[in-house]
Amino acid sequence: MAAFEGGEIVGAIPIALREFRIAPNVVIQAGFEHSVLVRPDLRGQGIGQRMVEVAAEALRDRCDALMVYRGQEKSRAYNFYRKAGHHDLHYIRPWTLRPSKELEQPRDVLVKGRSEILEMEPTLLELFQRTYGDYGGFRERGPGYFKRAFSSALFACWKPEIYLFFHRSGAGYALCLRRTTRPAWSSGESPLLVAEVAGEDDAVLEVLQAAAAFAAGQGWEVAAMLGPFHPFEGQFLRLGFRPSSREEGSRMILARPIRPERIFSRIWDGYGDGPLPEDLEVRAWTPGREFILKKAQVRKRTVTLEMKDDILARLLMCRLDVEAAVKQELITVYGDVDEEVFSRICSGVPFVRWVHHPTDYI
Numbered sequence: 001m002a003a004f005e006g007g008e009i010v011g012a013i014p015i016a017l018r019e020f021r022i023a024p025n026v027v028i029q030a031g032f033e034h035s036v037l038v039r040p041d042l043r044g045q046g047i048g049q050r051m052v053e054v055a056a057e058a059l060r061d062r063c064d065a066l067m068v069y070r071g072q073e074k075s076r077a078y079n080f081y082r083k084a085g086h087h088d089l090h091y092i093r094p095w096t097l098r099p100s101k102e103l104e105q106p107r108d109v110l111v112k113g114r115s116e117i118l119e120m121e122p123t124l125l126e127l128f129q130r131t132y133g134d135y136g137g138f139r140e141r142g143p144g145y146f147k148r149a150f151s152s153a154l155f156a157c158w159k160p161e162i163y164l165f166f167h168r169s170g171a172g173y174a175l176c177l178r179r180t181t182r183p184a185w186s187s188g189e190s191p192l193l194v195a196e197v198a199g200e201d202d203a204v205l206e207v208l209q210a211a212a213a214f215a216a217g218q219g220w221e222v223a224a225m226l227g228p229f230h231p232f233e234g235q236f237l238r239l240g241f242r243p244s245s246r247e248e249g250s251r252m253i254l255a256r257p258i259r260p261e262r263i264f265s266r267i268w269d270g271y272g273d274g275p276l277p278e279d280l281e282v283r284a285w286t287p288g289r290e291f292i293l294k295k296a297q298v299r300k301r302t303v304t305l306e307m308k309d310d311i312l313a314r315l316l317m318c319r320l321d322v323e324a325a326v327k328q329e330l331i332t333v334y335g336d337v338d339e340e341v342f343s344r345i346c347s348g349v350p351f352v353r354w355v356h357h358p359t360d361y362i
Contacts, residue, residue, distance in 0.1 A: 003038075003051050011038040011047045013055055017063055019140040023318040023352040024133060025270040027140045028064040028263055030255070031055070034153075036080065052084040056258045064259040065317070069361050071251040078252075086254035087313035090137055090354045093250045095224045095241040096191070099216035109210035112164040114150065117175070120166070121146055124173060124198070131198040131231065136318055137253065137354025149359050157181065163192070163214070165207040172199025174207040175359065178220065191221040195358040197232055205235045212239055225251060229353040253356065255313055260284060263316045264293040264349070272348035277301075277341065285334075286312050303335035303345075318352040 003011035013036050020030040033055075036048045056066055068086060070078050117124070125141055132138070139145075149155065150162075160177040167173065174197040179190040192215040197204055215222045224241065226233060244250070257263060268276075276282065281296035283304040296302075307315070311330050314320040323346040325331040333342065 003047050005042075010042050011036070011051055013037070013048075013051050015055060015059070015066075020065075020067065021136050021138055021140045022263075023136045023267065023270065023350065026136070026266050026318065028266065029062065030065050030067045031059050031063040033066060033068045033081075048080060049084050052256075056085075056256065060258055064257065064263050066256040066258060068254050069251055070254055071249065073246065073250070073252070081254055085256040085309065087256070087310040088252045089255055089314060089317050089319050090227055090253040090356060091246065091250055092225045092227045092252070092356045093246060094244045094248075095226050095236055096244070097212060097222045097239060097241045099212040099222060099240075101216045103209065103213040103216050105213040106206040106210050108168045109207050110166045110168060111210070111214065112166055114162045117146055117162065117164050118150075120164070123170065124175075127171075127173060127198045128196070132355060134353070135229075135355045136352045137227070138357050139360045146359075154361070163211070165210045165214070167199065167203040167207055169203060172203030172207050173197070174204070174211050176211050177358070189220065191215075191223040192218075193358060194222065194224040197224075201232075201235065204232050205238065208232075208235055208239055225356060225358055227354060227356050230355055251356075253354075255317055257313055257316045260291055260312070260316055261293055267316075267318065267350075268294070268348050271350050273344050276344065280337070280341065282345065283335075284312060284315075301336045303333060303337040303341075305345075306332045306334055315349060318350055319354065320349075321351040322346040322349055 002009050014034040015031045016034065018030055018032055019027050021027050036051065038047045052066070059066070066086065068081055070081055072078055112120070121143065125145070128141055158177070158179045159181050160179050163176045165174045165176065175195050177193045177195045192211060194208065194211060197208065199207070212222050222241070224236060226236065226243070276294055278297040279300040281292060281299055281302045282294040283302060284291060284293050285304050285306045286309045288309055307330060311320065311325065315322060322331065326333060
């Protein structure tokens with residue numbers, strides 16, 4: 001997406017289309033915005049906002065939501081995305097460890113490189129699905145995932161060293177990256193980043209210990225990016241990793257839904273307890289827009305879910321407990337709907353725990 005003035009490019013938004021899993025069995029097409037670029041002398045004139053609006057309209061037939069990874073909640077860049085209709089869905093904070101050189105290297109962990117990772121992809125995917133099958137919040141996995149990730153534009157920019165710490169039993173792995181190029185804003189040495197970890201609890205503890213011991217031998221710090229519901233938080237804590245506060249360095253996943261009715265339909269197909277009554281129309285209302293989530297075949301009754309735009313984004317991305325939101329007046333319900341139908345609507349749009357993997361960001 002680009003903006004022109006007098007035949008010159010004055011702004012651009014690099015967008016990557018990705019299959020993104022918001023819930024088990026619910027995958028949407030998302031347009032990830034890498035950044036919003038505007039010529040310095042033209043900033044503050046609304047060019048970036050207009051580009052986002054044009055992108056949302058132009059991509060309606062190709063994707064369901066615009067999404068972005070963003071940090072620094074007090075920054076102008078973060079506030080730009082909020083003003084452009086993007087809303088927080090998931091909070092990820094850095095966890096860091098300066099490992100002791102006396103940390104023991106587990107005997108049952110092997111260290112492998114890039115080519116071996118590609119060869120072992122079926123095994124890694126199986127462990128990943130077994131671990132994160134009940135979660136959302138990441139790119140949909142399948143054959144060829146690592147090859148695509150390793151050939152991405154960001155990967156080419158980072159030029160990372162790649163290490164796979166794999167348990168001999170086949171019960172767990174930790175995929176780690178260490179950036180070899182230094183970003184302009186960084187004055188320190190790059191840490192060893194735990195970009196992805198999966199498997200059984202005990203095996204995961206050992207592969208993480210192996211990664212930490214390896215980093216200690218190189219004099220590196222170890223880092224990870226974990227959200228509130230990460231299944232291996234306990235293992236990171238046991239090894240001495242400690243989290244930072246949101247103010248110190250968190251990252252958020254934000255989204256702006258652009259095809260609400262299609263997202264709702266996909267969620268309902270996966271979780272709804274059969275079709276809703278033929279005579280019932282389900283609407284969503286916010287101060288800025290109104291639309292039909294489910295059309296009635298024979299319209300007799302209408303129920304409207306009323307909320308603010310940030311609540312709507314969470315509902316559509318399976319980041320909201322609808323029943324609890326109604327009790328807390330984050331959502332109000334208007335119309336002719338009985339308790340049984342309302343209960344079905346609540347269960348048909350579930351709250352799903354999300355987990356983030358830095359390999360998705362790359």
